[in-house]
Structures are given as C-alpha cells and as structure tokens.
Amino acid sequence: MALIFRGSTCGLCGERLGSLGPVVAFPAFVCNRRDPLFPLSDATVHAVCLAEHPLGQEALRRRDEVLARCGPGARVCTVCDQEILRPDDYFGTGYLADEGHPLGAFNYVQLHRVCFGQWAGAEALIARLEEAIQAGVWDGPTLRVDPLPRFAAASCGEDRKADEAGGQPSGPARAMDEAEGERGPLPLGGEEG
Numbered sequence: 182m183a184l185i186f187r188g189s190t191c192g193l194c195g196e197r198l199g200s201l202g203p204v205v206a207f208p209a210f211v212c213n214r215r216d217p218l219f220p221l222s223d224a225t226v227h228a229v230c231l232a233e234h235p236l237g238q239e240a241l242r243r244r245d246e247v248l249a250r251c252g253p254g255a256r257v258c259t260v261c262d263q264e265i266l267r268p269d270d271y272f273g274t275g276y277l278a279d280e281g282h283p284l285g286a287f288n289y290v291q292l293h294r295v296c297f298g299q300w301a302g303a304e305a306l307i308a309r310l311e312e313a314i315q316a317g318v319w320d321g322p323t324l325r326v327d328p329l330p331r332f333a334a335a336s337c338g339e340d341r342k343a344d345e346a347g348g349q350p351s352g353p354a355r356a357m358d359e360a361e362g363e364r365g366p367l368p369l370g371g372e373e374g
C-alpha cells in the first residue's frame with residue numbers, strides 16, 4: 182500500500198498531494214513494468230489527476246478486478262478446489278496480460294504451491310512467460326519452480342520486501358494482502374497539518 186507522508190507527491194503530476202484536494206491510493210496491483218498501468222501501481226495520486234488521465238478509469242476497473250478475483254475470501258485452489266488459507270501455501274498469477282495475449286489465459290490463476298505440479302496449465306504458463314520475456318512484453322517477476330513455484334526478482338515493491346525478509350513465497354497477487362478491507366477510491370483528504 183502506498184504510504185502517504187508529508188511531502189509525498191502525486192504519481193501523475195508530481196505536485197504535492199496536499200495541494201489539489203482528495204487523493205486516490207492504489208495498492209501494488211500491477212507487476213509488469215511494460216503494462217501501461219504500472220506507473221499507478223502502489224502510487225497515490227490526486228483524484229482530479231486520475232479523472233483527467235486517459236487510463237484513469239481502466240486503472241480503477243483493473244484494481245477492483247484484481248481485488249475481486251484474488252483478494253481475501255476469493256482464494257480457492259484451481260486444482261483441488263479447496264480454499265487456500267495459509268499465505269505460505271499460496272501461489273497466484275494476478276493479472277498478467279490482456280485477454281487477447283497468450284498470457285491472458287493465465288490471469289488470476291490461484292493454487293496451493295504443492296498443487297502446482299498437478300495443474301494442467303503449469304507447463305504452458307512457464308512457456309508463455311518465457312516467450313513474453315523474449316518478446317519484451319513481460320518485465321516483471323520471473324517464475325521459479327524449485328520444486329514449488331514462486332515469483333522471484335519481482336518488480337513489485339511488496340515482493341521485493343518479501344525477498345529481503347527471507348524469501349517468502351510470493352506472487353504478483355500477494356501484494357493484494359495489504360489491500361484487505363479497502364474498496365473503491367480512497368478520498369483521504371490530503372495530508373495532515
């Protein structure tokens with residue numbers, strides 16, 4: 182979650198957050214640096230700047246979609262159909278690419294890490310990610326399977342923190358943990374003081 186502190190600036194216009202009224206805080210909902218929405222991931226922006234931005238509505242829609250598809254309470258393993266309760270057991274792809282892209286077929290896949298080997302899509306996901314990296318359309322965490330899957334060397338700040346904390350299992354969707362309980366734009370009203 183983007184932290185707001187005195188002197189924070191808008192992710193879109195660069196001006197101080199206290200200067201233009203209400204602000205909207207985005208969780209880390211995009212992991213691919215090549216995604217046009219990446220600049221808004223984990224960013225806090227003026228509500229007026231977001232409203233004027235050509236991708237503003239798409240950013241809000243995607244953020245809500247990510248929360249609905251892999252937020253708390255929506256984590257069911259695609260292999261065994263059981264809820265994934267422990268964060269250490271969780272593997273999720275989050276949003277990878279547009280539906281029209283081969284990677285898009287793997288958006289919001291969630292499973293127990295131990296179930297990955299039994300998942301019919303495992304080989305294909307690894308192959309499609311490799312192709313996307315080669316083609317230059319994916320610049321985000323890379324998938325390691327050793328033998329359990331995890332996303333590593335993440336672009337997401339949340340994943341990077343997890344790595345620094347001792348290599349916690351992580352995925353693009355992991356960052357959504359911190360978004361629990363938050364729905365819709367957050368009119369925070371600017372800085373204090």
Ligand SMILES: [Zn+2]
Nearest residue numbers: 191194227230
């Ligand atoms: Zn702004």
Ligand SMILES: [Zn+2]
Nearest residue numbers: 258261293296
């Ligand atoms: Zn499972």
